Amino acid sequence: MEQSFEYSKHFKEYFMANSKAFEQTLLSEAENVQEKIDEIMRVGNIDLVNNAHTIVVYIINEEDESLKKFAEQEGVAWATHSIDLSFKLEWVHSIRRTLWLFIEKYCKENENHQLEDFFQLETEINNRVDDFLNTFFIRYSTYKDSLIKSQQQLVKNLSVPIIPINHSIFVLPLIGTMDTKRIEIIQEKVLTKVSELNISTLILDLSGVAVMDQEAIIDLKKSIDGINMMGCKTVITGLRKEIVQEVLNTGLAFNRETETLATLQQALSKYFIT
Numbered sequence: 001m002e003q004s005f006e007y008s009k010h011f012k013e014y015f016m017a018n019s020k021a022f023e024q025t026l027l028s029e030a031e032n033v034q035e036k037i038d039e040i041m042r043v044g045n046i047d048l049v050n051n052a053h054t055i056v057v058y059i060i061n062e063e064d065e066s067l068k069k070f071a072e073q074e075g076v077a078w079a080t081h082s083i084d085l086s087f088k089l090e091w092v093h094s095i096r097r098t099l100w101l102f103i104e105k106y107c108k109e110n111e112n113h114q115l116e117d118f119f120q121l122e123t124e125i126n127n128r129v130d131d132f133l134n135t136f137f138i139r140y141s142t143y144k145d146s147l148i149k150s151q152q153q154l155v156k157n158l159s160v161p162i163i164p165i166n167h168s169i170f171v172l173p174l175i176g177t178m179d180t181k182r183i184e185i186i187q188e189k190v191l192t193k194v195s196e197l198n199i200s201t202l203i204l205d206l207s208g209v210a211v212m213d214q215e216a217i218i219d220l221k222k223s224i225d226g227i228n229m230m231g232c233k234t235v236i237t238g239l240r241k242e243i244v245q246e247v248l249n250t251g252l253a254f255n256r257e258t259e260t261l262a263t264l265q266q267a268l269s270k271y272f273i274t
Contacts, residue, residue, distance in 0.1 A: 010110075011060060011102075011103065011106055012060045012061065014102075014106050015056065015057075015060065015102060019053065022053075022056075022098060022102060023049055025098045025101060025102070026049070026052055026094055026095060026098045027049075029094035029097050029098050030090055030091050030094035032086075032087065032090055033048065033087050033090050033094070036087055037049065040083055040087070043081050043083065044077055044078065044080070044081035046074075046077055046078070046081075046083070048091060051070075051074065052091070054070060055067065055070065055092075055095060055132060056099055058070060058128075059099070059125060059128045062124075062128075064128065064131070067128060067131065067132055068131065068132075068135050070132075071131075071132045071133075071135035071136040071139065072135060072136075072139040074136050074139075075136045075137070075139030075140035075141075075143060076139060076140075076143045078136075078140055079139075079140045079144040079147060080147070085140070088136065089133070092129065092132065092133055092136075095129070096125075096126070096129045099125065099129075100125075103125075161173060162189075162190070162193050162202075165203075165268065165271075168198065168199060168200040168201065169200065169201045169202075169203070169271055170193070170197070170199050170202050170203070171202075171203045171264070172186075172190065172202060172203070172205065173205040173207075173208060174186075174204070174205065174206055174208060174209050175208030175209065176208070176209065177209075177210060177211040177212070178209050178211070178212040178216045178220070179213070179216050180216055180219050182216075183216050183219040183220050183223060184219070186220075186223060187219075187222075187223040187226065190227060191223075191226055191227065191230065194227060194230050194232045195230065200231070200232060201232065201233045201235065201271055202227060202232055202234050202235070203235045203237060203264065203271065204234055204236050204237070205237045205238050205264045205267075206236060206237065206239055206240070206243065207238025207240070208238070209243065211242075213246065214246055214249060214250050217243070217246055217247055217252075218250060218252065221254060224254060224255070224258055225255060228255060228257045228258065233258075233259070234257070234258045234259070235259045235260070235261060235271065236254070236259070236260045236261070237260070237261045237263055237264045237266065237267045238262070238263060239260060
């Protein structure tokens with residue numbers, strides 16, 4: 001674009017010379033974000049004000065590729081630290097408004113009224129801001145998805161820590177909240193391990209389980225039935241009174257082959273054979 005008021009060169013100089021005024025205007029435009037600047041810096045080491053300067057310089061210099069890479073970098077940072085996206089959206093829109101305020105101020109101070117290409121300029125600047133936002137959100141979304149998948153895989157792997165006591169007796173200690181999805185993972189992993197390792201006795205320790213609803217209890221009973229069908233005896237230890245009450249509320253009972261003991265230590269004393 002032929003820039004009628006030498007926008008790219010002279011406005012950059014004007015912007016750099018008035019950077020403090022730009023910051024003050026930007027902060028007044030982004031009232032909600034202003035209160036979160038220190039917190040975002042502390043949580044994600046993200047310097048919003050400095051990054052705003054970087055974005056504007058890339059826009060002024062028409063450095064589209066650098067602007068895109070910076071947007072991707074920002075997307076990863078915000079996804080990594082799970083920072084509220086509403087603050088990012090408000091911040092970038094405030095940058096847009098402040099930039100246009102400074103363009104207007106620049107034109108007035110320089111008595112530059114030759115804006116035949118104003119609409120083209122408006123299109124290019126707004127497109128760059130929009131491109132930044134689009135790239136940011138796409139990268140945020142894809143990176144967040146990858147984080148969630150990796151965390152789900154980690155949880156999946158850690159959800160079934162089967163510990164050998166000897167060649168045929170194993171302990172499965174469970175902690176936290178048990179839901180149907182986690183029971184499904186346990187069933188899949190345990191049945192596989194019972195088959196692969198020829199487990200004869202599985203001690204299922206529930207002393208670390210804080211919450212288990214009736215649906216999860218029903219699914220757990222089905223899993224235990226499946227384990228017993230494979231010739232593996234199941235011993236349940238550490239049932240909390242809250243979970244016992246939920247078991248009673250289901251109206252179901254564990255099968256005869258399933259033994260319950262108060263503590264894991266009792267089970268180990270009874271079944272651990274050296």
